[in-house]
Each structure stands twice: as structure tokens, then as C-alpha cells.
Amino acid sequence: MTTPRNLVVIGNGMAGMRTVDELLKLDGGRDCRITVFGAEPHVNYNRIMLSSVLAGDKSVDDIVINSQEWYDANGICLNKGDPVIAIDRENRLVTAASGVQVPYDQLLIATGSKPLAPPIPGLELPGVCAFRDIADVDKMLEAARTRKRAVVIGGGLLGLEAAWGLKQRGMSVALVHLMPTLMERQLDVAAGQLLQRDLDRRGIAFFTDGQTEEIVGTERAEGVRLADGRFVPADLVVLAIGIRPNIDLARAADLEVNRGIVVTDDMRTSDPDIFAVGECVEHRGQVFGLVAPLWDQAKACAARLAGDETALFTPQALSTSLKITGVDVFSAGALMAADEGDDEITLRDDGKGIYKKIVLRDGRLVGAVLYGDVADGQWYLKLMREREDVSALRERLVFGRAFAEAGPGAPAATDYAAMPDSEQICGCNGVSKGNIVGAIRDKGLTTLPEVRAHTKASASCGQCTCVVEDLLVFAAGADARPAKKTLCDCTDADHDEIRQAILAQDLRTMEEVRTAFAWKKPEGCHKCRPALNYYLLCAWPGEYHDDSRSRFVNERVHANIQKDGTYSVVPRMWGGLTTPAELHAIASVAEKFDIPTVKVTGGQRIDLLGVRKEDLPAVWGDLNSAGLVSGHAYAKGLRTVKTCVGSEWCRFGTQDSTGLGVKLEKMCWGSWTPHKVKLAVSGCPRNCAEASIKDLGVICVEAGYDILVGGNGGVEVRVTDHLVRVSSEEEVLEYTGAYMQLYREEAHYLERTAPWIARVGLDYVKRRLVDDPEGRAALHGRFLHSQSFMQHDPWAERARGADAHEFARLPALAEA
């Protein structure tokens, strides 16, 4: 029996703590007394997710890997915010900045890396930071709150994620990159250009071929001057040009160092009692910046620390992906053919922004670069790692797994039984198939959130979610169930169950619904009340009494609340048409009420911004007298019908698109829907009204009208699907009414048409609307019936005094 050994770990980062975690799982690790020193004042967190914290997708708590309880439960002494400043190898002792000294039997160095800082003047100015730890993110968030312009230096993975995060936080962002294309180490020129184009469209300004000469500023950073004379103004400068291993401590202790701390396959440094893992090491001439090899190093190192003298670290092919919402990039292995023996196969769809390139050498896959559609990335990576001969798949390989495997010479689907337990599924958290299947079986897990909670698999970037779901079905079989989405925490019922019960059990009020389903809170909450109010309004038109107290403020006061507490007012302009009289009225109102901003919207109407709440009824009264009514720009209901000028004026116009747009708007205005609805009519396939990204779009052609459905602008752009071609305006109106009603009756509250159609399938919508003329007419009839109760201008009612309490503050009567 050995006496307890002292293991000291320098560095509380991902590689060091992963090694400790692996060690604790091994028999040989139980007799260690473990002391950890960390320079940062935090517990161990997932550094690669910092960009998600910056972008606001996750909180700092979300990215904690090991909580203080974990350290306590495992008897680990954690010294936070106390970096080690010296290693005394002779006396086997480390000294920390606080003066604490701890003896060691074995030492693990996991000091990670430092940001690369080139020798440019101005680096010391306030307003300049790196993008490396929580403190840096705090600095960047502070700048985003108080200042406007940011410059990120470095167009690699880290720099791009920093730029996107700051953009998400509302800063105007420029990115300076030394090379002609972005991420040149991971992407070829074509993919790098696509990436730059997409990010340029999202509002990031690029300065490529830009050599930073100086950060300019007196009190604090004011901008960046480039070698070619260009000047980029900035309140915040983020340096993200790369990292270098942090080897100062090891060098001072006379360990062998080169670029990094030199380790052999057993993760030992030149001193056999001192190990090193992570970004601080150099192994066979290679240094590391990605997370996957760190997990492998941790495993080998832990085994060695536990006394297994056979464990070795073997580097594997690596992949990279970028964490920017909606921008999908994957890269692994070779970027291009190295010589004439290599073959490149490329697939490019400029319209959809998809680019795929694979590199073959001697019948084997050695590289893949994917842009826009990265679903097959992990499959390519597996083919590369297993060095499988893919000659038989050559013609189909670039089209992806589903297509390649559908042909001869390939298995039909992934055989999870045959997959080795060691296969890594989640790269972000280093979780293998064996970990996942083991947790599912041991703990009886049946849902994805449970698997995430217990194993962390797919809990970070989420790219491996599909595989984790497949493994759940594989391991739990019939017990696996999709996580049920209840309406809210007040009930165990979901949206569909409630909607069906309202009709089947003839439930007429929110109270009756809550009773029928044994609601947990008697009055419900802010999530279920607006939903129930809508469902009842839709089910019982003309009978249900709309509950204004269950509506979000915008729908209750019929204007959009702005961030300073003022409101915006958008009058309806039918099909985007207006008149001199209406424009006079809008101009007079803006002057009379000192309305600070008058803006033309993307939906072809005019937005009056900054109206004081108490002025709203009078503003509406004045607009009403010129014939202007509410544009419902605040409503989960019909917003706008955008049109082009069509055959009346345009030499390309095939039909009267403007007139048709007005008819559609007259039919649909005032309706309440699960979420907002936007329509458009284009007079010819040039599509100037952008009908193909609307909830319903009409494109006029010589032969009639193409009806398109389920499009969406916004963050997740989705192009419409073609529903049907019809030959008359009457048919367009009937299809539109029927479509509106189907959406109203069957979508979940707050579900736009695009996700609704994605959920039920376009084929279903076609069956209900195209294949079933009687059903279509019935839906259209129900829509018109509902509309007969809805088309009252809410502004006119309030201008006449309705709901006056909403718009005036309550005064004190007299001193009590």
C-alpha cells in the first residue's frame, strides 16, 4: 500500500482539470492528495464557450465545468486567483504568489497559453484587451455597454467570434486581418471569401491585407493605424491574432522547452516527476490550440499518474468549427491538394451559399472544408481518422453521407452497436460513445436534456445533438422519449392538447381551461395567459371576450413600447400606397407632438418613433381624421402586405400586384394570429417586393400567380416553399384566407409560419389546402367569419376614450 502522494496541479483550466477528473475515475488516483493553483479567480470553466458568453447565448454559469462542490467532494484543495510563481525541483516544492508553499511528489503543469502580442505601440492603452478569459469578456461587455466602435485585430477563429459577439452586443465592428482571406489556416480561399461575404452582410467591416502598425490614442485607445496608411477609429481594440504556450514557469525551472514545454508520448517533461498537458506543451514538434487533443492528452496523462506505464498520447486528425449563429463552417485536415497525386472534389452552390471541398490521397480522405452545410463534418472526420478506403464512394462522397451511403458499397446507416465505445461524440466536452451509453443505461436516462445534464454531451455548441439523440434511441430503446414541451410551468399539458380540449370539451374561458387541466397557479402566468387568450379568441370568434389584462403591453396599448418607455406609432398604408392628404396628416402630427423620429419601415409604411404615452390617443385621433388607421405594427397578427408597382406602371409587370396586395390587406387586417404575419406581392419573377421571404408571398407570372409560404427574414433567413400556382385573384384570396386560418387554428402560440411548416411539413399544408378544395373553402369561410368581428380600428376606439386609464398617470387627490 502506498502512502498518499501529493499531486500539485499548476493551472485550473480545461486540460488540467480534465486530467484530474480522469485520474479520479482510476483506481490509482484515489490515493492522491490534490492541490490546484489557478491564476483566475474562478472555478474551472469551458474556455471555448467564452464567445457564446460574449454573444449573449450563454451565461458564465452555463459554462462552468466543475463547481466548487466538485472540488470539495473530491477533497481537492483549490487556490483560486493565486498563480504559482516558482517551482523548486530540488526540494520538490512550488511557491504561489500569495507566499503559500506546497510540496509535491508529482507535479502537473497546465499553464495553458498567453495571447500573442506583437510589438506594436499602444498595446498598453486602456481600451485594448485580449480575448482569453472571463476578465477579458467582462472588459468587452463593459465597452459594449458604454462605447460604440470596436476593432478586432485577427481574422482567425477567435477574432471572428469576438467580432460577432461584439456586433451582437450592439457595437459597430471592424476586423483587421493580416492575410488576404479569413481563417486561412482552416479554410481555403473560396470558403474564406464566402465567410467574409456573409459576415460583411451582417454588418462587420473588413480590412484584409491589413498590417497593424500602431494603436493610436492619448488617454485611451482611439483607433488603429495600418501600415498602408488606413486608419480605423475605435473605442475598444481586441487583440486576437493567436496564442503562444505559457512556458515561463517551466523555463525558469530549467525544464526542456522549445515553443512549448517539451513532452514525450507519456506526457512527461524532461523531469520524470513533472507532467504537462494542454496548450502549454509541445509534443513531437506540434503545439495545440484546439480542444479535442487536450482530452486525449488528459486521458493519457491521468493513466500515467495512476501508475499505468503503457498509456500513450497519439494525436488524431482535428476539426474546427466556428461558433457564430447561422454561419456554419467546418474544416479538417488538408485544405487543398498538396501535389499532383492528390485530388480535390468541389461542390458549390452560390445561390444557397453552400461550398464543400474534399481532398483525396491514395483513395483515402485527407481533408474536408465545408461552408453553409456542415451536417456531414463529423462523418468526414471519422472517415479521415479511420483511414478507410473511400474509392468506391468517390463519385458520391462530396454530396454527403446520406447520398454516399444510399449507393452500393456502403452501409445503410450508422451501426451504433459496432461503433467503438471510445469514439468521441461531443468534441466540445470530450464525451465518448461509451460515456453516453453508460450514463443512459446506469441512470435510466430517457430524454436529451437528461443526457446533457449527466454527460454534458451536446451541451455546448450543440453540433452533435443528432448523434446524441440517435444514441439515446439506441441505448434506451422504446423508453427514449422526446422532451415534452409543455405550454408553461403551470401545466403538464402541451399546446396541442390544450387546443384540442378547448374545442372537444367546449371550454369557453381561461378559468375553464385552467380548471380542466388542474393548473398549478390559479391565475396562470405571463406565458400561458397570452397563449390561452389567443387560443380562445381563435376558437370562439365573436363570443370570447378578449382579456386585455392577459396581453403583452404592446397589444394592450396598441403601440410598440421603446427602450426609453416612449412608443412608436405606425399607421396602415394599404399595399404600401399613400396619398398627399395622408402624408400631410402624418407631417402635421409629427410637428404638433414633437415626435423626434420619422422613419420609413421595411414594410412600406411610416413609423413615428418617440411618442409619449399620454399623447397616444390624441395622435391617433388626428391620424384617424385623415382616414389613417392602426397598422398593427405591434400585433401578433397581420402586419404588412408589401407590393411592387406591378403592371400599372412597370414595363415588366405581369399582373396588378399593387391592387392584389391592397385586396389581401383589406381581407386580412385586424386578425390575431399565433405570431406576426407578413405578406408580399411581386408583379413579376424579379420579385422586387421580396415575396420569397414572407409568411405568404405571391409572385405574379404571365400564366397567373405563384403562392409561396413559410418564408422568414430576420436572424434565421428562410426562403419560402412553393405551395401552388393559380390563375385568378379570387383563388389567391381564397388560398390566403385558408392558409391564414390553418395557421391560426393549428400553430402554437408564438410560432412563426416557418417553424410551424417545418414542424408539420409542407406536404401536410398542401394536403389541407391544395388537395382538398372543400376543406380549403371551409377554412377560408371560417377566416372570413372570424374577420367579421375583428375589423375595428383599435385606435379610433381609444381616441374616443376607451381604456383611458392605460394612457394617463394617476394623480394624488389631496394630502391625507
Add this chain to the structure above:
Amino acid sequence: MSYQWKNIGPLANIPAQGARRLCFGHQGHPVAVFRTGADEIFAVVDECPHRQGPLSEGIVSGRTVSCPLHNWVIDLAAGEALAPDIGRTRALPVRIVSGEIHVGLPLAGERAA
């Protein structure tokens, strides 16, 4: 603690499950009075502890209101945010005197609890 009491009139001035912001504030902060579905009355500083959202514009359920900006749920009696959020806005005393609502403003010099 002593208060200056302000009479803001009868219950009917405030919609059930609703709120009104008052014409006067407390130490520079706006004040709102809430009426629950059970006709209970509460007064709080009309600022969400999160980002100062106007609580009076939120949805009132039971004895809570959900801020319209980010849906923090505030307990009206204590002014306290419900878990998982942490924070509080100041709750002010109210009393009913012959059918009219009186709101108590702590007199200057008194420190907030």
C-alpha cells in the same frame, strides 16, 4: 418609520389584474400601484431590479407581476424578484381609508431598508 400618505382615489381607478403609474414618485423614482385579481392593492417603485423596466406595464398574475422587458417575475408584496432571478424593488405601504387608496412615502431622512 414615518410616512407622508398620498390619497390616489378609489379602487376603481385601477383595472383588476392591472396597474397605474402615479403622477408623483419616490426620491426620483416612479411609483406604481397594482390591483390583483383578488382586489389586493400593492405599491412598489416602478422599476424592475434588472434593467429598470416599467413593471406597471407587465402582466399581473396572483400577487406577482412579470416585467415587460425580460419577464422577470416580481413579488408585489415584498418587491422581491422570484427565483432564479435575484433583486428587489422598493415596496411601499398602502392603506384603504373610507374606500380610497393611500400610498405611504417614507419621509426624507429615513433610510431605505
